[in-house]
Amino acid sequence: GIQVEQSPPDLILQEGANSTLRCNFSDSVNNLQWFHQNPWGQLINLFYIPSGTKQNGRLSATTVATERYSLLYISSSQTTDSGVYFCAVEQAGTALIFGKGTTLSVSS
Amino acid sequence: EAEVAQSPRYKITEKSQAVAFWCDPISGHATLYWYRQILGQGPELLVQFQDESVVDDSQLPKDRFSAERLKGVDSTLKIQPAELGDSAMYLCASSPGVSNGYTFGSGTRLTVV
Numbered sequence: 001g002i003q004v005e006q007s008p009p010d011l012i013l014q015e016g017a018n019s020t021l022r023c024n025f026s027d028s029v030n031n032l033q034w035f036h037q038n039p040w041g042q043l044i045n046l047f048y049i050p051s052g053t054k055q056n057g058r059l060s061a062t063t064v065a066t067e068r069y070s071l072l073y074i075s076s077s078q079t080t081d082s083g084v085y086f087c088a089v090e091q092a093g094t095a096l097i098f099g100k101g102t103t104l105s106v107s108s
Numbered sequence: 109e110a111e112v113a114q115s116p117r118y119k120i121t122e123k124s125q126a127v128a129f130w131c132d133p134i135s136g137h138a139t140l141y142w143y144r145q146i147l148g149q150g151p152e153l154l155v156q157f158q159d160e161s162v163v164d165d166s167q168l169p170k171d172r173f174s175a176e177r178l179k180g181v182d183s184t185l186k187i188q189p190a191e192l193g194d195s196a197m198y199l200c201a202s203s204p205g206v207s208n209g210y211t212f213g214s215g216t217r218l219t220v221v
Contacts, residue, residue, distance in 0.1 A: 033209055041197050041215045043151070048209035086150055088210075095141055095164060096201075096210055098150030 002027045004099035006087050012105045013077050021072040021102045023087030031090035032063050034072050037101070038083050046072070046085075077106045110134040112213035114200050120219045126188035129216045132181070133202030139163075141210065142175055142185050145197040154198075157183060190220045 003026040013019055023032075034046040047054050047061040049070065054061055058077075063070040074081055084103050088096040113132040121127045133140050138159050143151035154173065156164040159180040168175065172191070177183040187194055197217050201210040 031209070035212070041145075041199075041217060043199065043201075043212040043215075045209060045211060088150075095153045095156050098152070100150050 001094075002029070002089060002091060002097055004087060004089055004097055006085075006099035006102050008102060009100065010103045010105075012107070015077060015079060015106055015108045017077050017106075019074045019077060019104070021074070021085055021087075021104075023070040023072070023089075023099060025068050025070075025087075025089050027068070027091065028065065029089040029091055031096070032070055033088050033096065034061055034070070035086045035088065036081075036083050037086060043086070074104075077104075079106050079108050082106045110211075112200055112202050112211050114213035114216055116216055117214060118217050118219075120221060121190050123192055123220055124189040126186065127190050127218065128184055128186045129198050129200075129218075131183045131185070131200030131213060133183075133200070134204075134211055137202035137204050137211075138180075139203045139205060140177060140183050141201040141203075142183070143199040143201065145199060145215075147196070151197075151199055154185070187218075190218075192220050194218060195220045 005024045035043040049063045051065045058075045060073045084101040086101045088098045090096045140157040142154040145151040155175045157177045175185045197215045199215045201212045203210045
């Protein structure tokens with residue numbers, strides 16, 4: 001089956017810093033989503049981005065489907081950005097498959 | 109904004125007891141998913157429904173787990189008997205269709221003692 005690899009596994013930042021999270025996948029996909037899992041366990045959808053670039057406030061994402069990777073950019077990080085960020089992909093006929101996540105800790 | 113409703117939020121049960129979780133998807137979403145997330149890992153699919161029909165339950169431990177979506181709306185996931193290794197977060201998600209984004213509920217955190 002398809003492999004989803006996220007890097008780095010852990011990231012520690014000072015408030016105000018910028019960061020880039022990466023997601024590599026091993027086969028073509030028709031859906032890619034980025035999620036933020038808050039401390040209470042809920043998965044919050046950040047972006048539905050099978051290709052192209054999207055921005056939402058301090059967050060933006062880019063997926064290059066032909067090269068099988070996606071990037072999530074966080075600018076001017078805040079303590080509330082802390083948590084686990086998951087990349088998940090979907091192929092035709094399958095449900096979303098998740099990577100192992102990147103754990104982000106932002107300190108003030 | 110429409111939400112996926114799940115209950116209970118937390119559940120503590122003793123080993124060998126039965127436990128059930130409920131999920132109400134966003135209105136009009138035909139596809140419903142149950143995922144299990146073990147601490148420190150990404151969610152993994154247990155079962156996928158399209159309306160009232162099971163599309164994929166290949167990863168559902170059918171000797172102890174069952175899932176239903178009788179009228180194609182809300183769904184129940186049951187474990188009987190619960191084992192210590194079932195302690196995890198159980199997440200429900202819904203989607204309007206293929207190649208559309210998923211929306212997840214708040215999850216049920218199960219602890220088996």
